[in-house]
Amino acid sequence: SAVISQKPSRDICQRGTSLTIQCQVDSQVTMMFWYRQQPGQSLTLIATANQGSEATYESGFVIDKFPISRPNLTFSTLTVSNMSPEDSSIYLCSVEDPDKTISGNTIYFGEGSWLTVV
Amino acid sequence: TQLLEQSPQFLSIQEGENLTVYCNSSSVFSSLQWYRQEPGEGPVLLVTVVTGGEVKKLKRLTFQFGDARKDSSLHITAAQPGDTGLYLCAGADNYGQNFVFGPGTRLSVLP
Numbered sequence: 001s002a003v004i005s006q007k008p009s010r011d012i013c014q015r016g017t018s019l020t021i022q023c024q025v026d027s028q029v030t031m032m033f034w035y036r037q038q039p040g041q042s043l044t045l046i047a048t049a050n051q052g053s054e055a056t057y058e059s060g061f062v063i064d065k066f067p068i069s070r071p072n073l074t075f076s077t078l079t080v081s082n083m084s085p086e087d088s089s090i091y092l093c094s095v096e097d098p099d100k101t102i103s104g105n106t107i108y109f110g111e112g113s114w115l116t117v118v
Numbered sequence: 119t120q121l122l123e124q125s126p127q128f129l130s131i132q133e134g135e136n137l138t139v140y141c142n143s144s145s146v147f148s149s150l151q152w153y154r155q156e157p158g159e160g161p162v163l164l165v166t167v168v169t170g171g172e173v174k175k176l177k178r179l180t181f182q183f184g185d186a187r188k189d190s191s192l193h194i195t196a197a198q199p200g201d202t203g204l205y206l207c208a209g210a211d212n213y214g215q216n217f218v219f220g221p222g223t224r225l226s227v228l229p
Binding site: 001010033042043112 | 149217222
């Protein structure tokens with residue numbers, strides 16, 4: 001398993017500003033992911049954070065809006081840029097199970113960062 | 119594109135009742151996970167199933183992976199208010215690098 005810490009857990013943000021969410025894992029992991037969960041909805045993958053290279057974004061998400069850093073195998077950041085009320089969501093960091101050969105392909109989640117844009 | 123469907127979408131039951139939640143797809147997954155998410159929190163992993171036909175039990179929760187690895191079910195016996203939450207299933211493709219999430223089943227257990 002993996003223990004994932006996200007900061008901030010909650011924030012209220014002004015329209016037009018940017019906020020960076022941090023994700024720290026207690027072990028080295030190859031795959032780190034960022035998800036968005038809008039109110040009452042399921043999870044949508046924003047991007048895969050690749051260590052040492054640019055993140056891989058899913059359709060509908062772009063680097064200018066959601067820049068991602070992955071400086072090492074235990075840490076990543078997601079920035080939500082130029083926020084609007086439509087960006088109000090829970091943003092979730094997740095990682096692939098470092099012991100996947102034992103438990104099958106599994107991903108674990110951080111506690112989430114609940115952003116409200118006003 | 120792999121898709122997962124879940125049913126029912128919403129479920130409200132009385133404490134002590136039994137229930138089953140279903141997760142279905144036309145695609146084959148190498149593994150399937152069930153998560154429970156409470157309001158304002160991240161999803162918490164309940165179980166991973168890997169082998170077709172596999173059954174896993176976690177106290178009052180029983181998970182089954184379909185023989186063809188395209189579907190799964192979660193059965194809760196004698197539900198309690200603490201079981202309230204959003205139940206999400208997620209499937210991993212054969213490469214294990216793409217995870218698809220179902221829309222979730224929102225369960226409410228009334229005391």
